[in-house]
Amino acid sequence: MESIDFSQPARQSSKGILVIFALNTFKFIRRYFVLFLALGLSLSKSESASFLSTTSLILIALGVFVLIFVLAILKYLNFKFHLDNDQFYLSSGIINKDMTIIPKSKIQNIHIKQNFIQQIINVVSLTIETAGDDKAEIEINALSHSVALNLKKQLFISRPISDNGLGDEPVQSALFFKASMKRLLLEGISENHIKSFLIIVSFVFGLYNEFENYLQDLGISDHFQTSVNIETGSILNLLLANVFIVVFAILGSMLFSVINTFISNFNLEVIENDNTIEINKGLFNKLSLILVPVKIQNIIIKTNRLKQYFGLHTLSIKQAMVNKKQQKNFKIVALEKHQVMHLVQKVFTRYADVDSYEKPEFYYIRLLTFRSILVGAFVNVLAFFIFGNYFWLIYIIIIPWIVLFVHFTYKKASYQITDEYLTVNTGFIDRVRNISELKKIQSVQIKQSIFQKRNEIASIHIATASDKVKILCVTDQNAKAILDYLLFKVESQDRD
Amino acid sequence: MFTNQQINLDILPSIDDVALKPISKQYLMIIVINRWVFYALIVSALMVAKLKIVHEGFQLAFWYLFSACALFCILNFVVALLAFNKRKYAIREQDVIFSKGLLVNSISVIPISRIQHIEISRSWLARRFNLATLKIFTAGESGIDLRIAGLNYSEAKQINDFLSNRVNGID
Structure with missing residues (x-):
């Protein structure tokens, strides 16, 4: 694949107008669909709206479509991007001009997508995501597939490699x-x-x-x-x-x-x-x-x-x-x-699938039972209002459910902390295993309710940048030892 | 040179050895004032309801409702007072620790190397008492962020400077 020069500001493929038009039309219809329906229904009933003949309705609809189409053309004309050695530039906006600059090193993800319309006219959209924002930052709506692949490749090549000329290797x-x-x-x-x-x-x-x-x-x-x-x-x-x-x-x-x-x-x-x-x-x-x-x-x-x-x-x-x-x-x-x-x-290159997991303490069963009985009691009250005197019938469902829930949730809960990784297993019907790397931990928290304190039980909450993992119901002593160990792992690595 | 010594887990610095420092006593005043304002709002809402609603059932139930609210307020107040002594913090070489909560006690630790940014905020009331709230943020929306309320303003600034310098790599 020969590389394409992206150093000059360029527009996307002209088919982009169609894509933008279709997207905006879809958005417009979705947003006001209910309104249209309500309007239509109320108009069809009232006599006063008889001046709205079919032709004028069609004219109004046409006008809206033409407006959306013109906006799509303007959006297309004002949408330009280019690339230099280490940054991606994008200028956009019809009235308010925006200039977005993203350093290549900060790019988290690049997605290539193709929705239904894009499949028909044979273009793809390319999305560039950085860690900074909640939503995708840049979306280029219409590029031919080869151009998109090329751009993606060039965005992922970091400078030192291209300087050595290694970037061209397949x-x-x-x-x-x-x-x-x-x-x-x-x-x-x-x-x-x-x-x-x-x-x-x-x-x-x-x-x-x-x-x-x-x-x-x-x-x-x-x-x-x-x-x-x-x-x-x-x-x-x-x-x-x-x-x-x-x-x-x-x-x-x-x-x-x-x-x-x-x-x-x-x-x-x-x-x-x-x-x-x-x-x-x-x-x-x-x-x-x-x-x-x-x-x-x-x-x-x-x-x-x-x-x-x-x-x-x-x-x-x-x-x-x-x-x-x-x-x-x-x-x-x-x-x-x-x-x-x-x-x-x-x-996680050094993750070894070792089968030695620690179980939470027996107190966890008590906690689960207590919680599910609380939920059961709530359902019970609801049932009393719905079924009246036959409310006890729901015990046929609730009691086995509590027993199964407590049994399986306890059975599936376990954790493992190795030199570099933390694995936590949870789940009731599903079996969920959460693996995170110790050096990516952001913060650690020990939580202990007043009842747990009496039984010397505590829980640990561990946050990474994307998720929060909980180890529930271990002994006081264990919780503190785990906290000390995790902190040691996080804090000692930066000195290397 | 690369070394890979085995670590003796027993000699790791332990969270138990940290002497946690209580926050400024004056913050208790702020808690008390905030609580009383809150209770006053509840009671006045009840009073307004008593005067405006003429429905008979409501008038009958009013005193039950009122005593339930009063009970809630008293319990809430007692818990708030007792929980005050649980608000403690500590700064270690490598991390910030904050502990709080009476019914559910939590000890949160954020390694200094993971701090994204720090913020000092002072409400109107806190400025009267020369207090400040220190907020410490980590990356990611799910992160556990620390919010240490009721520090002396000068102390908050001191901690802020120390942490900022550490985060920026100036020792």
Whole structure:
């Protein structure tokens, strides 16, 4: 690949106008969608709005589109970027001119993405992220794929290397992992469906709240009421209806999980470069992420009983100050156990998978029991108001739930501190392992409630730049020893 | 030369050996004033409610509500007073330590090499008592940030200078 000269201020590909136009139109419609609907409905009812003929409505819509299009052209014309030896420059803005300068050394991540429109007109967008801000700082909407790759490469080449002329050497890269359809399907099926269910429920409720008035106008609820009244005739019918609802909910959540997994992880590829890891994935939004091991703060490995059986592990990688939405993308699903280990060791070179973990003290069981009983009591009160005298029925669910929760959470909780790494295992249904490097710890805190003090128990909270890890319920003495050790590790390294 | 001596974990500097220093006694006055203002707000809100709401059930329940609030205020006040003695801090060669809390006690430690920036802030009330609050920030949004309230202004400045110099690498 011959390198392209980026030293002169240049615009993106002219197809960028289309991309910006489409993006802005989409944003505009999404923002005012509800408003349009409400307006439309109220207009259709009132007679006074009859002066708004179809042609004038179309004219208004056309006017809005032309305005958005002109703005897109102006935005495109005013968007210029260039690159010199160690900084990236971007000037943008139609009325307020912005000039952004990013030193190459401060770049955290560069993503190459391709959404649906970009796939059609065959361009990609490039996002540059630094540690400083919560949101992505720079997004170039339309570049041809080769230009984007070239720019990415030049941004990642630091000065000393290019001075030695080493920068032109081909980078060693090998495809490390590619998720097959079958594995993605299994991954989707073994997902935590409660989460999907909650998403669906909140979505439906959100819609219902939004359109409650219109639904009432249409008389749907009355209709629904009467149909229910007929069915309450026999208990068997009611039971059947309930079973049907439950089965429907489970199937729906499952389908949602599977589709969700497919869309966001379609064609998942992990490519190993010399000192970076590249992730490519996505069906509608094609993503390409580059991870630099030095900048990684935490690694989280997640699996559950079912997934373990299928040999599926999810690896999430946390970097400092990356926004929440982006954080979700640093996730590699459907990995085998040895593949997980390989990637972990690529990032944390000296991580050894030693199987000697410390357990929290027995007090942890008491704490968990107490907490879950508190939640149970709350649910109990709620149930009393909903079911009246039959509220005790929910004990059939609550008591086994508490027992299982306490048992599994305690069983899965453990920690390990080695010379360089801290590993903490947690989880109830999921099995979550959080690995962080001792030298990246930012601060340490011992917490002890008044009840724990009597039992000489304390908890430790350890913060890195991206995450907070907790070791719960160890003895007083242990907590202090761990604190001393961690501080020693952090504070002694800078002298080297 | 590279050395890699084994470390004897028993002789590591221990958090137990640190003599934590209590914050300025005058800060107790600020706590008391703040609390009383807060309680006064609650009580006056209740009074306004009693005068404005004519609903019968509310008038019946008023004294229960009032005594519940009073009980809460008294307990809260006692805990705040007792917790005052738990606010202690220390500066070591390599880190800053702050301990606080009666019901849930916490000891937070931030290594000096991890400090991002330091801030001294003084409220109107604190200026009257010549006190200051020292805030110490680390990187990352999840970080544990220290907020040492009730230091003498001169002492806060002294600590600030010391830490700033250490952070910037001037010894």
